[in-house]
Amino acid sequence: MSSTPEYRRYVAINTEDRSLSIEQEPVPVPAPGEVLIKVYAAGLNRADLLQRKGLYPPPADASPIMGLEVAGEVLTVGTDVSNWQVGDKICALTHGGGYADCTVAPVSQCLPIPAGFSMTEAAALPEALLTVWHNIFQRAALQAGEKVLIHGGASGIGTLGIAICRALGGEVYTTAGTDKKCQALQKLGATRAINYKTEDFEQVITELELKDKINVILDMAGGDFIQKNINIAAPEGRIVYIAFIRGARAEVNFAPLLMKRLTITGSTLRAQNFAQKAVMVEEILEHIYPHLEGGTIRPIVDRVFPLNEVEQAHAHMQSGQHMGKIILEM
Amino acid sequence: MSSTPEYRRYVAINTEDRSLSIEQEPVPVPAPGEVLIKVYAAGLNRADLLQRKGLYPPPADASPIMGLEVAGEVLTVGTDVSNWQVGDKICALTHGGGYADCTVAPVSQCLPIPAGFSMTEAAALPEALLTVWHNIFQRAALQAGEKVLIHGGASGIGTLGIAICRALGGEVYTTAGTDKKCQALQKLGATRAINYKTEDFEQVITELELKDKINVILDMAGGDFIQKNINIAAPEGRIVYIAFIRGARAEVNFAPLLMKRLTITGSTLRAQNFAQKAVMVEEILEHIYPHLEGGTIRPIVDRVFPLNEVEQAHAHMQSGQHMGKIILEM
Numbered sequence: 215m216s217s218t219p220e221y222r223r224y225v226a227i228n229t230e231d232r233s234l235s236i237e238q239e240p241v242p243v244p245a246p247g248e249v250l251i252k253v254y255a256a257g258l259n260r261a262d263l264l265q266r267k268g269l270y271p272p273p274a275d276a277s278p279i280m281g282l283e284v285a286g287e288v289l290t291v292g293t294d295v296s297n298w299q300v301g302d303k304i305c306a307l308t309h310g311g312g313y314a315d316c317t318v319a320p321v322s323q324c325l326p327i328p329a330g331f332s333m334t335e336a337a338a339l340p341e342a343l344l345t346v347w348h349n350i351f352q353r354a355a356l357q358a359g360e361k362v363l364i365h366g367g368a369s370g371i372g373t374l375g376i377a378i379c380r381a382l383g384g385e386v387y388t389t390a391g392t393d394k395k396c397q398a399l400q401k402l403g404a405t406r407a408i409n410y411k412t413e414d415f416e417q418v419i420t421e422l423e424l425k426d427k428i429n430v431i432l433d434m435a436g437g438d439f440i441q442k443n444i445n446i447a448a449p450e451g452r453i454v455y456i457a458f459i460r461g462a463r464a465e466v467n468f469a470p471l472l473m474k475r476l477t478i479t480g481s482t483l484r485a486q487n488f489a490q491k492a493v494m495v496e497e498i499l500e501h502i503y504p505h506l507e508g509g510t511i512r513p514i515v516d517r518v519f520p521l522n523e524v525e526q527a528h529a530h531m532q533s534g535q536h537m538g539k540i541i542l543e544m
Numbered sequence: 545m546s547s548t549p550e551y552r553r554y555v556a557i558n559t560e561d562r563s564l565s566i567e568q569e570p571v572p573v574p575a576p577g578e579v580l581i582k583v584y585a586a587g588l589n590r591a592d593l594l595q596r597k598g599l600y601p602p603p604a605d606a607s608p609i610m611g612l613e614v615a616g617e618v619l620t621v622g623t624d625v626s627n628w629q630v631g632d633k634i635c636a637l638t639h640g641g642g643y644a645d646c647t648v649a650p651v652s653q654c655l656p657i658p659a660g661f662s663m664t665e666a667a668a669l670p671e672a673l674l675t676v677w678h679n680i681f682q683r684a685a686l687q688a689g690e691k692v693l694i695h696g697g698a699s700g701i702g703t704l705g706i707a708i709c710r711a712l713g714g715e716v717y718t719t720a721g722t723d724k725k726c727q728a729l730q731k732l733g734a735t736r737a738i739n740y741k742t743e744d745f746e747q748v749i750t751e752l753e754l755k756d757k758i759n760v761i762l763d764m765a766g767g768d769f770i771q772k773n774i775n776i777a778a779p780e781g782r783i784v785y786i787a788f789i790r791g792a793r794a795e796v797n798f799a800p801l802l803m804k805r806l807t808i809t810g811s812t813l814r815a816q817n818f819a820q821k822a823v824m825v826e827e828i829l830e831h832i833y834p835h836l837e838g839g840t841i842r843p844i845v846d847r848v849f850p851l852n853e854v855e856q857a858h859a860h861m862q863s864g865q866h867m868g869k870i871i872l873e874m
């Protein structure tokens with residue numbers, strides 16, 4: 215069992231040139247309802263890159279340090295904490311602060327390490343699990359037997375989303391930017407992966423005779439994808455946005471929304487309160503953990519960087535070459 | 545009790561010049577699950593005007609005659625009909641065919657005449673009741689205490705929608721095209737009615753400190769209203785479209801959809817199946833009928849035209865001068 219250190223190493227952002235450096239500061243004391251975690255591995259997210267640029271400021275009550283998810287060992291527990299004990303191995307959605315060798319997290323956002331998972335694999339789980347569960351299952355209510363299209367299939371959220379939708383009975387279609395990624399995503403369970411750089415996904419879906427038959431669409435692209443999503447969605451189809459990488463602005467013909475009774479919605483995870491996330495965690499434990507521990511769902515870890523190579527890790531994500539999660543190890 | 549006639553009078557559309565005339569044809573025989581109704585009054589809807597122009601063709605299994613709602617007396621019942629008897633007074637959502645002195649309707653779309661209602665008032669109910677219930681309560685799930693904005697407040701759907709939302713605990717805002725209509729809608733229960741021709745509703749809502757606080761929006765306008773609706777909606781707000789009178793096409797910035805976790809959806813009533821409408825009817829009987837029979841909700845009848853003045857009735861609706869329902873009496 216590890217002892218609690220006095221200082222922690224964390225990744226600081228230079229506010230002038232937005233460069234990164236490893237700094238030291240005193241270890242935080244967990245507030246009531248929080249645990250202090252010795253971090254072994256932290257997951258990278260696109261939100262980190264935005265936060266670094268100053269484009270996605272953390273909520274007022276959140277840690278200003280980057281990093282939304284970690285895996286590690288409980289070092290100390292705050293008051294009112296009864297379900298986790300010192301020494302427990304957990305993964306957690308942090309309220310910021312994951313890019314550090316020691317961090318706090320609310321207990322409602324902590325999950326056990328699934329049996330058979332390494333710390334590195336477990337650090338790839340929280341953000342993707344909660345994002346997929348909330349958007350595809352809570353907001354879009356995907357049902358077994360329905361058809362789901364997941365854009366950005368090669369991302370951490372995309373790869374885990376494909377595996378989860380398949381495991382829970384969905385028929386999965388996806389898009390990615392290279393043929394190699396598309397082949398890998400078909401191996402992962404997608405019925406058809408579409409290379410959006412060489413193919414028009416609306417056209418491919420139409421050729422597959424699936425126009426007006428896609429029940430749920432998870433999109434982080436937006437822009438010109440918005441109209442195409444509306445065009446291919448099934449009656450009572452649900453389209454959910456988690457980002458607008460291709461742009462939040464588009465000229466759209468909404469007529470099919472009415473005729474097909476579509477629902478267009480979206481969310482960011484971070485803006486939601488602890489109670490909402492606690493419900494997600496409970497449902498994930500019930501519906502997804504059996505598949506993680508049974509081996510039918512496994513996150514894909516693209517590459518692991520040591521903490522002091524965080525600049526290289528960011529550059530790798532920015533390049534878009536990765537498939538699955540990029541992880542920092544402490 | 546009325547006897548079943550051999551022929552019925554109905555409104556025919558001249559396919560050349562789209563003019564209307566009163567014609568005669570044999571009375572239809574109710575199919576299993578249908579009743580034959582001697583019609584006393586029929587409600588006008590904007591959809592009728594579109595159908596007349598050839599822009600809203602009826603579904604393949606529907607009557608090609610205009611008219612989506614009637615009130616009258618049951619003349620004969622089809623096989624499998626046990627809940628209605630010859631002589632019962634009912635109002636009904638037809639599957640087309642309301643512009644006639646005798647028509648059929650599926651029993652799942654028949655409702656009793658609320659106690660104290662005339663046939664003319666009852667003919668104003670079915671389309672507006674089902675549209676309001678389905679969109680504001682089933683799709684948008686308006687809760688007591690929430691704020692709802694109803695565009696087109698002076699329409700048949702708008703006026704009944706305002707009364708229903710108020711009766712079920714909503715705080716109602718609305719838009720209309722004249723100050724006189726706005727005053728009437730405030731008397732009907734709207735906290736504030738906005739004249740959209742002289743005021744910008746987004747600006748008024750902002751001045752009232754209600755920006756980001758409108759939980760549900762029912763819109764039949766679209767066009768430039770689409771962005772404004774998104775801008776004023778509360779976190780987890782629901783925006784529901786039932787038409788796009790100002791246009792189905794718009795350039796939209798969807799960023800607030802994500803940040804506020806909005807839901808944009810819409811529907812047409814006619815495209816939905818009998819089972820879906822039967823659920824609406826059951827819920828309306830439970831939740832709205834007590835308010836109709838208790839007198840807290842009353843439809844507003846704008847003007848009544850005899851059947852042979854159907855051209856004038858259409859012209860009156862086209863002019864947009866009306867407030868509440870326009871009714872044809874047979």
